[in-house]
Amino acid sequence: MTAGERTAHPTGPLLLSGGGGVTAPPPARLVVDGLTVVFGGVTALDDVSFTVEPGTVHALIGPNGAGKSTCFNALTGVYRPARGTALFGTHDLTSMPPHRIASVGVGRTFQNIALSPSETVRDNLLLGRHHLGRSGFLADALGTRRARHEERQALARIEAIAAFLGLADKLGTPLGTLAYGDQKRVEMGRALAMEPRLLLLDEPAAGMNASETESLTQSIDQIRSELGISVLLVEHDMTLVMQVSDRVTVLNFGKKIADGPPAAIQTDSTVISAYLGEPEDWTTPHPGDGPGETSSER
Amino acid sequence: MLEVQDVTAVYGRSTLALQGVSLSVPAGGAVALLGSNGAGKSTLLKAISGILPATGGSLRGGTVRWEGQSLKNRDPAWIVRAGIVQVPEGRRVFARLTIEENLRAGGITCRNRKTTAQARDRVLALFPALEPRLSSPAGLLSGGEQQMLAIGRALMAAPRLLMLDEPSLGLAPLMVRQIAATIREIHGDGTSVLLVEQNAHMALSLVDSACVLEVGRVALEGTARELSQTDEIQRSYLGHGTDRTSA
Amino acid sequence: MIKFLELCISGISLGSVYALVAIGFVVIFKATRVLSLVHGSLLLLSAYVVARAEPTVGFLPAVLLGAAVAVVGAVLVQRVFLERLRRRGANYIALTMLTVGLDIILLTEVTRRIGARVYGINNPWGSEVIHWGGFSFPVARLAGIVVSFSLIALFFAAFKYTTWGVALRASADDSHTAALMGIRQSRVAGAAWAVAGALAAVAAVFLVAFPAPGLDASTSLVALKAFPAVVLGGLDSASGALVGGLSVGLVEVVLSGYGEQLSFLGGGFGSVAPWALVLLVLLVRPSGLFGSKEVARV
């Protein structure tokens, strides 16, 4: 499915994806069911199921090594799961060619900034629109009318997205010269340029300072409420997670250990011990309940 | 002793990873560095062990001293010889080398055959499970065994300060318990320990004092007893905010 | 049948010499992730030094001198040039092109000195041929097998048992962790280049020995024969280089020996057959027979 260039809004506000005349595809939920990923005998993700409702922010959290990245990579076709499905609308993401996933409306960002430092902000953002374009190598080489038209439309849309993220004056700057926080915003902008209906954010706050995180929180909020895009979020900054999420799924050792609204997750004892360890005696190599340092919650 | 004062570190050109962090590990002491992922714990260890530049980071301000000598701009080999050895996060055993070769790689800075032999004996006494499999590739070990090997490999350099980066990562509770017992034993032998952990309960049971990092700054510090009695740590791990409807 | 066996011995002899060069490539690749295109001219340089020194100092001292020159040259390439570029995070194309630049300089200089001359190097084996039960083998070929295999055995012993070998393999496995253990990468790399230089120097002596006509400006092209060998086996596998070297030698010599029967493939097909073999192997195994798969990192 090559969607064709959706209509752009050169100066107006950033409307819903696919807005402006073309009928937007109906909002879709992501239903992850029994996802299992095995690496050389080790089960990195074990029968994980959860649902991202349309127009919500859904966080996927867990201690280091819990399987969050594995889950992300299985959803985006980087890994092939051993079992399970991830239905987005009617499409099973786990059985599509990976480069097709973008065109059903799934956009993603990367944990370490995965942009091209020597390219301008504009070119980095334009890459996000690749799957929306139709011009082939020949049309591009000859600069046909359609190729030029498509390029103009893409540029207009990029300008709107840059304005939305406060990057309007940086479009011509080589990415490598931007401050870290701005680079992170470009990463987000590229994902938005994909016109996704579901946005996968991989640790968007990593390496950000407090004020950058604050503005990120607002951006995620806006993406959900103003653009109507569903968000699946992997993040370590729990303050951010608890502020923006509608629902939280917790993984540990590749298994789902909890799923619920943020407030419930924060006080869930299974989650607490997954993060902080069991409050028990650590002095003997065998399980026991001696009078060790037990903290107040138990 | 190790003295870290007011250290600021960045990645790339501008990512602040540490902002004015201070910490000290007394000779023979054990200190834990707690905090959720991304708080800067590993960066601090890398700054001490000298591999920060190799991973794209750099030390911008502050001092790191070990027994009075500055560790700034020292290469990692010098720091290992000076007695500080780090067990990396995620174990990172040399998967294609045998266990024996992994141990040799750990003791590579030691030129003295006798000390090396002693260190090897000590490691095999600590981890008897490794002995029968010395000639099999390290990649075939289980996660827990790899962690043992990673610690054993670091001990081959006969460190006076052992820094462990998340030794409990991805390990089942029983295995975590064994690793904890081992760390206690190593510390009991007189080796100073700087322990980076997410498993706060385990860490606090092993150390005298701890500090909690939050987004590159020290948010909380105190003795292990004090810290284990507050629920501040839990809040720094699981977030201060509540769900957004009430925010 | 006698012809076939003679060809096999001859092929193994040539193959073992290729293996010497190919092992050098692998060691360099493991230590510095570079395909050393300067190797051909280093090989030529050391052969030239041997050829010039031999009449005055005798064979063995001349070979040692040639090897010393190759070792010093290789270490200079690594220390003065590559290390500098590597520290700045240059990619493999830039690093490999640097060796191309150095190769052009060195090759131009040595070929200018050689000019149109052909140097025969007097060696202990001369042009003697052993006849034994219907078989006949040039002694130099047999000496090539003995010396090459001894050196290869010595290399594998060093690779397996010495501190340098452990350090090299540890660095190749995980360079950051190796640094944490106090392994100095630049020293390991310098030693690797030195070993590769020495192996190339020995290979050069046999490549110009009887029944080859001697050393001329085209001798450096022989180093290119080691490329199919090293890629067949896999760039990061020392045993693969041995297998690859022997296969290339055998294929080349045996097919050349039956050139008349294979004339439909064109004259001299034997000498390009290894390249065809490379394409066939890569079609099935993109990282060679024993090479480890390159994993794309997110």
Next chain:
Amino acid sequence: MCSRPSRRISWPASPARVVCWAAAVLALGGAPFFLSSALLQIGLLAGCAVIAAIGLNILTGTAGQFSLGHAFFVAVGAYGYALLSGDPAAANVVGLGLPSVVSVPLAVAIAGLSGLAFSPIASRVRGLYLAVASLALVFLGQHVLFNASAITGGFHGRDIAPLSVGGFTFSNRDPLYVLGVEFGRYERLWYVALAATVAAYLVARSLLGRRSGRAFRAVRDNEVVATAMGVNVRATKTAAFVVSASYAGLAGTLLALTLGRVVPESFGFEQSVDYLAMIVIGGLASVGGAVAGAVIVASLPLLLSQFSSYLPFLATPGSGGIEAGTFTRYVFGIAIVLILLFEPRGLSALGRRVASLGRRDPVAPAVTGGQSSPVPQSAQ
């Protein structure tokens, strides 16, 4: 590193700029009127190199696919044209006798198809393995050129039928005088080559400035990211090979026309390395850089040997001193090393730096070899 598409060039029609462009157009357009045939031939060869280098730079510089096999595709173009346009009545070699207007595009297409035929390897094999695999093409190609003498003429090569369009032949056959200057083969071909080179340049700029160019760079920078953005990585690598091979084919056709005869040794390993030298010296991924690098690498040795008698540091061939060819090899070797060490983005970046000396434009920081600058491995 990034080649800026033409539409983004700011056009402050400063008088200096206008004068520069006017001078360039006059010099290139008027060259046949004031250059000797020998110099024109050097210019034509430089034009062929420019076209080939632009193609290789698209593949290696922009799409990040390291190829040592470019000379092979140039050979396909040259011999393809020779075969298609060759005289069917010739004694030793096969010729199809097609008119030039058909033969030229067909030869380019055959070269492009040979790039496509290589795609089962090109799209799966990576990095240095690809470099060696493409090198295999050169050696196997040489073998074919030497042995398939019915088509290639073998060691001695074969003659090339002159270009002929609508009765006008690009040869010395019927004398033609323009403004008192005799227009022979080189003079006539000059405008063909000029048009082809300019077209090659413009097409490359257009291609790289749009969706396709971004896909190439995305594949070079990170395949996982490219895939996530919807780029079909294998198809894109294949396309890069086809585009690059087509450029090589055009260059080969033009080379054959210029030389009037093709021999196998024009398409060997050394030529492949020369094409790489052109794009490294000029600047990886820069179209303008490829032009500059190609002009220098292709014409310097020819110019120096042309004028060696005036250059005191050069020896005449055979006298034992440093000859022009040898001298230029040193120059290229040293240039590659110095450029990689001190300005990895090549002449194009140097040029931009010089151009911006007077202005306040910030120059992008050097990013070595087109890969990402140090980014945090883990943000912790």
